[in-house]
Amino acid sequence: MVALVIVAHSAKLAEGVRELAAQMTQGRVPIFAAGGVDDDILGTNAERIRAALEAALASGEQVLVLMDLGSALLSTRMAIDLLPEEQRPRVRLSQAPLVEGAVVAAVEASIGKDVDEIEASAVEAARMPKVV
Amino acid sequence: MPLTQEAVRAWLQRCAAVLEENRDYLTQLDAAIGDADHGVNMDRGFKAAMARLASLNAPDIGSVFKTVGMTLVATVGGAGGPLYGTFFLQLGVKTANKQELTPHDWAEALEAAINGVIARGQARPGDKTMVDALLPALEAYKAALQEGASFAEALARSAAAAEEGMKATIPMIAKKGRASYLGERSAGHQDPGATSSYLLLQAAAETWADAA
Numbered sequence: 001m002v003a004l005v006i007v008a009h010s011a012k013l014a015e016g017v018r019e020l021a022a023q024m025t026q027g028r029v030p031i032f033a034a035g036g037v038d039d040d041i042l043g044t045n046a047e048r049i050r051a052a053l054e055a056a057l058a059s060g061e062q063v064l065v066l067m068d069l070g071s072a073l074l075s076t077r078m079a080i081d082l083l084p085e086e087q088r089p090r091v092r093l094s095q096a097p098l099v100e101g102a103v104v105a106a107v108e109a110s111i112g113k114d115v116d117e118i119e120a121s122a123v124e125a126a127r128m129p130k131v132v
Numbered sequence: 133m134p135l136t137q138e139a140v141r142a143w144l145q146r147c148a149a150v151l152e153e154n155r156d157y158l159t160q161l162d163a164a165i166g167d168a169d170h171g172v173n174m175d176r177g178f179k180a181a182m183a184r185l186a187s188l189n190a191p192d193i194g195s196v197f198k199t200v201g202m203t204l205v206a207t208v209g210g211a212g213g214p215l216y217g218t219f220f221l222q223l224g225v226k227t228a229n230k231q232e233l234t235p236h237d238w239a240e241a242l243e244a245a246i247n248g249v250i251a252r253g254q255a256r257p258g259d260k261t262m263v264d265a266l267l268p269a270l271e272a273y274k275a276a277l278q279e280g281a282s283f284a285e286a287l288a289r290s291a292a293a294a295e296e297g298m299k300a301t302i303p304m305i306a307k308k309g310r311a312s313y314l315g316e317r318s319a320g321h322q323d324p325g326a327t328s329s330y331l332l333l334q335a336a337a338e339t340w341a342d343a344a
Contacts (some may be wrong), residue, residue: 009209036209043173043209046217047202070167070310071211074252078205078214 003060011036021106030059049079096122134232148178165311177208194228222248259307265326269294291337
């Protein structure tokens with residue numbers, strides 16, 4: 001099973017994306033939110049992300065991290081460096097857009113796809129026509 | 133006289149004070165080309181670091197720097213969190229188990245810290261980032277030591293080079309971070325990260341002005 005971590009500048013945004021993706025999968029996929037510097041301050045927090053990664057690593061063999069913008073990437077890379085070295089290869093960063101990517105990744109993870117397949121589908125989600 | 137842990141703590145206190153004084157200035161710089169939070173972020177991060185240091189009975193200088201680095205990654209919020217966090221964590225790695233720092237120790241620590249920032253952010257000189265202040269500062273510091281300058285003189289030249297590097301970011305087009313979304317419109321504005329880097333090195337030159 002692949003677990004997901006949602007990194008965003010706002011705790012509410014990360015939690016909202018987690019909620020949306022979880023709704024699609026009725027709790028079958030472990031999804032952890034790591035948003036904000038804290039619950040009130042916008043930004044990213046490598047410590048918070050590390051804690052979410054540890055929780056995800058405890059419940060999935062591999063972890064896919066979906067991020068919003070800006071410092072989300074740097075903070076996530078920092079968080080990975082704070083993990084024990086042998087765990088780092090189990091974490092993969094997604095190129096996918098946050099909302100569409102998280103929803104698609106959760107669905108794919110729930111049917112037992114591996115992390116490469118999940119990432120490919122999540123990235124593809126960016127190209128799905130929104131206005132039809 | 134080498135730097136003691138007390139001198140290192142005095143520098144960090146000065147950094148916190150200078151970042152508080154320049155909070156609005158840094159935020160204004162960031163408002164022009166970023167998300168208008170760099171001053172607030174750095175002030176919050178250093179205040180949190182000072183609070184943690186106040187109750188830390190550190191066995192060596194490395195522990196002081198590591199505590200600052202770990203606090204910054206969890207409290208700054210923007211790219212400054214992982215970047216300055218890495219800067220201070222790397223200072224901590226190079227000063228682990230040290231009770232004092234010689235001018236040469238500082239050169240090694242600063243070099244590791246700056247290399248850490250470059251590895252973390254993948255920025256090159258000219259990308260309009262912290263690196264544009266930090267790298268010239270490191271080179272000036274090492275050159276000064278080679279010419280036989282005193283510790284204080286080398287620190288002063290390092291800060292002067294950081295200031296020049298900071299000013300040189302004004303015409304640059306940002307290649308990294310939020311500012312890069314602006315493309316050519318980022319030109320004409322001084323980089324906030326290069327500015328905070330200059331402030332920290334200037335604080336070192338001021339705090340350690342009696343270092344020999």
